[in-house]
Amino acid sequence: MKKILLLAVLSVGSLFAQVKxxxxxxxxxxxxxxxxxxDAIQANCLMCHSFGYMINQGPQSKExxxxxxxxxxxxxxxxxxxxxxxxxxxxxxxxYGNGKLK
Numbered sequence: 082m083k084k085i086l087l088l089a090v091l092s093v094g095s096l097f098a099q100v101k102x103x104x105x106x107x108x109x110x111x112x113x114x115x116x117x118x119x120d121a122i123q124a125n126c127l128m129c130h131s132f133g134y135m136i137n138q139g140p141q142s143k144e145x146x147x148x149x150x151x152x153x154x155x156x157x158x159x160x161x162x163x164x165x166x167x168x169x170x171x172x173x174x175x176x177y178g179n180g181k182l183k
Contacts, residue, residue, distance in 0.1 A: 118172030124162045140179035146170045
């Protein structure tokens with residue numbers, strides 16, 4: 082009974098939490114490299130997450146980027162066509178790759 086009462090108090094207590102003053106969300110500017118294929122990135126990747134998600138992966142191989150694009154399609158059901166998947170992989174490897182195929 083004590084556990085249920087404690088759980089109820091903790092659950093309801095958060096309803097009264099307040100923050101005094103303004104809350105400011107920091108702006109982080111990411112350097113976006115424009116180039117061939119950016120339109121596919123903008124249409125297929127940026128609709129779900131920020132550009133920072135891609136850049137923060139660090140320089141990676143072409144295989145890594147291909148697997149990352151495939152993961153978005155397979156696991157997260159991103160509606161990316163086969164042609165756009167190739168374009169996105171090429172763009173990411175060209176601008177954020179490490180020069181290695183594997």
